[in-house]
Each structure stands twice: as C-alpha cells, then as structure tokens.
Amino acid sequence: MEKHIERVMDDIISSPNVFGCVFVDHQGLCLGAKGDASTESAGIIGAIADQAAKLEPQNQPPIIVVEDDTKRCIIHRNGTVTGAIYKTN
Amino acid sequence: MHLWDPVYNRAMEVPGQLGYLLLNEEGAVLSSAGELENDEKTADIIMGLLTLASTVDPTVFPVRSFKTLSLTYDQHCYMVCLSNRKIHIVKKSLNIPTSTNELTVNI
Structure with missing residues (x-):
C-alpha cells in the first residue's frame, strides 16, 4: 500500500508545474506527502473536502481549487482518500 | 436593491449562468x-x-492570500471570488450550448 502511494506521488510530483502533493485518509490523517506539501496540512485538506461534500451531498464530491496569484491547490476526494496537488499557475 | 444588482442582473443573461450570491465579510446575503x-x-x-x-x-500559501475558490461538479461549477471585502459566488453550467449547436438546432 505504502509503496503504491509512493509510486503515485512520484508520478504526480514529476508532472509539469507540480511542486507538491499530499494524500489524506477519511480521518484527516496523512497517508503521504511529497515536495513542498507539509504533512501538517493533511487535517485541513480533509476538512476542506468534508465541508465541500456538504454542498451537494447527492452528487460525487467536487474538485476544489484554491488559487492565489501564482499558485493553486487542487483537492479531490475519491472514496475514503483525499488527494491535494499544489501547482504553479 | 444592492449596488451590485444591475451588474449581476446583466451577468444572469450570460449563457450557462445558473445563479449568484453576494455575501459580506460576515457571510450575510x-x-x-x-x-x-x-x-x-x-x-x-x-x-x-x-x-x-x-x-x-x-x-x-500565506494565510488569507488566496483570491478564488472553485468547486467543479460533472455538470456545473461554483466560482467564489473575494473582492472589496465581499464574497462573490456564481453557479455556472458546464454544458453551455456552443454557437455550432445552436446552428444545428436552427437547421
């Protein structure tokens, strides 16, 4: 499991403009982080995915994008796992 | 009537726009x-x-540095933008008819 997540994170971090990624379980605990992403952000990323899922509970969880002038954080929940990818614009 | 109403009433005519909310800093509509x-x-x-x-x-991401937030579903999305101490939320359809589709319907 850990090896598989490591491989997925390596693939993500090698994508263009990506400088960090973090994976979180349904309890907000960090499954793994790579690049500039900190493991401490796992809880808040899980909480953001939880809050967004309340908006339209009848639909699949949305893709959440938090953006500033130069960077964006893309968060998506799939089943019990939430992934966040940090990208430069 | 709010100062922004004429702007948003025009914006409601934009194809694909489903609705909007304008909130103040405290979250009041x-x-x-x-x-x-x-x-x-x-x-x-x-x-x-x-x-x-x-x-x-x-x-x-420095605290409170972000400018926009978006939530994308299969068929529609919410765009949230912070500006002038107000929160602008727009709900948009992602299936906007293109001019080609309209032409096909007309024929």
Whole structure:
C-alpha cells in the first residue's frame, strides 16, 4: 500500500508545474506527502473536502481549487482518500 | 436593491449562468438570484470553506492570500471570488450550448 502511494506521488510530483502533493485518509490523517506539501496540512485538506461534500451531498464530491496569484491547490476526494496537488499557475 | 444588482442582473443573461450570491465579510446575503436566490445554506457552507481554505498550508500559501475558490461538479461549477471585502459566488453550467449547436438546432 505504502509503496503504491509512493509510486503515485512520484508520478504526480514529476508532472509539469507540480511542486507538491499530499494524500489524506477519511480521518484527516496523512497517508503521504511529497515536495513542498507539509504533512501538517493533511487535517485541513480533509476538512476542506468534508465541508465541500456538504454542498451537494447527492452528487460525487467536487474538485476544489484554491488559487492565489501564482499558485493553486487542487483537492479531490475519491472514496475514503483525499488527494491535494499544489501547482504553479 | 444592492449596488451590485444591475451588474449581476446583466451577468444572469450570460449563457450557462445558473445563479449568484453576494455575501459580506460576515457571510450575510446582500444580493442573490437564480438557483442561489436566498440560499443561506450554500452561503454558510461556502463561508466555512473560505475559513478553512484561508489556512490550507501556511508554508506554501500565506494565510488569507488566496483570491478564488472553485468547486467543479460533472455538470456545473461554483466560482467564489473575494473582492472589496465581499464574497462573490456564481453557479455556472458546464454544458453551455456552443454557437455550432445552436446552428444545428436552427437547421
């Protein structure tokens, strides 16, 4: 499991403009982080995915994008796992 | 009537726009229309999201530095923009008819 997540994170971090990624379980605990992403952000990323899922509970969880002038954080929940990818614009 | 009403009334004519909400810093609804008319539940959820998103990862994103937030579903999306101490929320359809489709219908 850990090896598989490591491989997925390596693939993500090698994508263009990506400088960090973090994976979180349904309890907000960090499954793994790579690049500039900190493991401490796992809880808040899980909480953001939880809050967004309340908006339209009848639909699949949305893709959440938090953006500033130069960077964006893309968060998506799939089943019990939430992934966040940090990208430069 | 709010100062922004004429702007948003024009914006409601934009193809694909389903509704809008204009909130103040405290999350109170200042103006709304379409599917989001007086939708305080959506306003509360998005205010909660903004509070969480302001501290997403302080080492990478300085606190309260973000400008826009979007939530994308299969068929529609919500765009949230912070400007002039107000929160602008727009709900848009992602299936906007293109001019080619309209032409086909006309034929």
